[in-house]
Amino acid sequence: MTIEPTPEFPTIENLSKAQCWELLRGQVLGRLAVVVEDHPDIFPVNYAVDHDSLVFRTAEGTKLYGATSNTPVAFEIDGYEPESAQAWSVVLRGRAEQIEAISGLAEAERLPLQPWQGGSKNHLMRIHPLNLSGRRFQVTKPDIWTTPLSDARRASFE
Numbered sequence: 001m002t003i004e005p006t007p008e009f010p011t012i013e014n015l016s017k018a019q020c021w022e023l024l025r026g027q028v029l030g031r032l033a034v035v036v037e038d039h040p041d042i043f044p045v046n047y048a049v050d051h052d053s054l055v056f057r058t059a060e061g062t063k064l065y066g067a068t069s070n071t072p073v074a075f076e077i078d079g080y081e082p083e084s085a086q087a088w089s090v091v092l093r094g095r096a097e098q099i100e101a102i103s104g105l106a107e108a109e110r111l112p113l114q115p116w117q118g119g120s121k122n123h124l125m126r127i128h129p130l131n132l133s134g135r136r137f138q139v140t141k142p143d144i145w146t147t148p149l150s151d152a153r154r155a156s157f158e
Helices: 017-025 062-067 102-109
Strands: 012-014 029-036 039-049 054-058 073-081 086-098 123-138
Touching: 017 039, 017 073, 017 086, 017 123, 029 062, 039 062, 054 062, 062 123
Parallel strands: none
Antiparallel strands: 012 123, 029 039, 029 073, 039 054, 054 123, 073 086, 086 123
16 A cells, blocks of 8 residues: 655655765764663764764763673764755664774774764774664754744754
């Protein structure tokens, strides 16, 4: 059964892997989801795309522990394109590993990774994708997404 696009069932465009990588290359901040002690945790991270994988820096702590605990991780970015009134989302699922080989460290050090938060972030991590997917869709009320965060129409979404 084919459902025609309506306000209740809008058209959703599934993005190709190439489109997903292009969107990932165009951003610098995403959210890393890890499982720690049987519960999910989400962290904002600055990242760079490197040879069809993602690289990020982190310090000691929950994020490092969760990323290296031999459980899959997920990474997500999203955005809004005001000129087309479309939103998009990209999700990468995979395994994270600490970059330890000298050649890998030297290459990763050249990536434009600038953390927002200060402090020592001396662990370089790489996420090898097992699955990469994305989608793009028309937003229902585009005027809300082009207003300031303080606008009352948008406050309920934030």
